[in-house]
Amino acid sequence: MENSVWIAALAAAITAGTPILYAALGEILAERAGVLNLGVEGMMLVGAVSGFMVAVRTGSPWLGFLVALLAAGFTAAIFAFLTITLRANQVVTGLALTIFGTGLSGFLGKPYVGVPLPVSFKAVAIPGLANIPFIGPVLFRHDPLVYLTYILVPCLWYYFYRTRPGLNLRAIGENPAAADALGVNVFALRYLYVIMGGMLAGAGGAFLSLAYAPSWLENMTAGRGWIAVALVIFAVWDPVKALLGSYLFGGVDALTYTLQAATKISIPSFFLKMLPYVLTLVVLIIATRQTLVKHIGAPGALSIPYDREER
């Protein structure tokens, strides 16, 4: 009895944490490469709306997911062009991307508000694994997009810390001039990782509109992109810690819904809805203090445009 409540809560935490996880992994890629992209919220919304539009029209959630990756990746490419090639201020360009993405998604999505999705991503129990007591129902009865993150997180970790290209990625974020001197193409790689990061943010958005909700609503990300940006700091740019952090936030997210549904508790829903934002604030403060104490921190060249002539 007790067990089933826990199982439901943990499974819900994973589902609710997955969109944040996708976005956080994307932001880790960009920030590791030395580019601070604050447009995550906007890219998620572009992913959510474009994925939904395509899935409604074609009836294929996978096709929607693919288009979400491409559309969000395209907006990330705009950001990359402005910040990497034209060396525009990364903070303000990121804000511009969020404002533009919010507006564009609201504009394109207007006819799709309230439209039902013919086929959404459905939970698939993984044969064998799903029957493991406790762990099975918590981890292995989700939709394919959740399983994708199970693969993505260890792959990213391995890539960062155990491969040559991963080393180059970290190098262009820590010391681009040195990497450049060793023959690493800083500009091209930064483009690559910013665009890939945008695609992952788009995946997070598409998860919301194609699996989690599944529907389109203006501004449906409700700050998850920003929470993901905060989470990257909390996770000290580590994909595994990002996974744990995402599930923590997912748990709080899911908890607010459960508490709202439970009529016995008389906390006004407005205060419950504040919870994820307040938690982000508190966690960010604690995490920042931790990084100060332990002398671990952001990639050295984060948010500094690379300029060969100013070496």
Place this chain on the structure above:
Amino acid sequence: MAGSFLTWEKRLEPSRVMVVIVPVLAVFMALLVGGIFLAATGFSPLKVYQDMLNGVIGSKYGLSETVVKAIPLMLTGLGVSIAFRMLLWNIGAEGQFYMGAFGASWVALTFPHLPAYIMLPAMLVAGVIMGGLWALLPALPRAKWGVNEVITTLMLNYVAILWVDYLVYGPWKDPKGFNFPLTAPFSKAATLPVIAGTRVHLGLVFALVAAILLAITLWRTRWGYEIRVSGESPRAARYAGIKIERNIILVMLLSGALAGLAGMSEVAGITHRLQHGISPGYGYTAIIIAWLAKLHPAAIILVSFFFSGLIVGGYSVQTAGVPAATVSMLQGAILFFVLGGEILTRYRLHFGRKEAK
């Protein structure tokens, strides 16, 4: 990159011509991009833009509404700009606006019998204090431990909006308000005087005075000098013995106070009550305005009128089915093009290969 098709040559001085040309060009390009999206979704872009323009300059109402909506944009824009000058990315003007509106409303609703000459100053002070405090919350951890203020200020926007929603849906809801999410109307003493026949209220004077005071502070006082140096070269500021932590807190207080003043003048000047969704994103538009105006107070006043016109024009075409989000799409696109164009003020662009050095 060496040998590439496009090459940049750094200008010794930022181009004065480009400073003016780039924003104008950016607006034009953004309208072009917006037009493509409008056309793709079955609207006639020229007709939509013409109707928007008509909605603004075609009537006395449109013109006065443009002034009315410029007021909160000016105040929040000024607030954002002072923080941006110190490279403090306060994007919490939206929340600070809501808290200012809350503070002013609290005075108006709690002491309904105050005479106007006490009521209005008290509301102003409450709005300024609440806005300032809401900015102080992220300022303290930023000053002490370097906690990223972009995220903290933004998170507090959501909290402030939910707080006001809680009040207007809950304990402060007007019992005679037909269940709408708004408070009872303020007493007559709690309303700002207006120009007869329009909704243009005293907040306009607040904004203009604030702009002048801000300009004087920036270029005529030691503190203003410190702010400018801290933003332009933080390292030099530290060597010069400028107390950065103290200035972070003071600048954020001022920044939030101006946004709070905007919230106060909106409830006292326009709505005369606190209500759900009192800002259609003024605090975010303020960011674009501040950047477009190069953080200059006088330019912020001018640019605010343009963005206000965009908002008013946007409202006027919504009845024709044009999505409300068109305006924020255009705003984002304008900022994109301005950011992209800025390189033209700092660099000279050459096509073709550059001569070997």
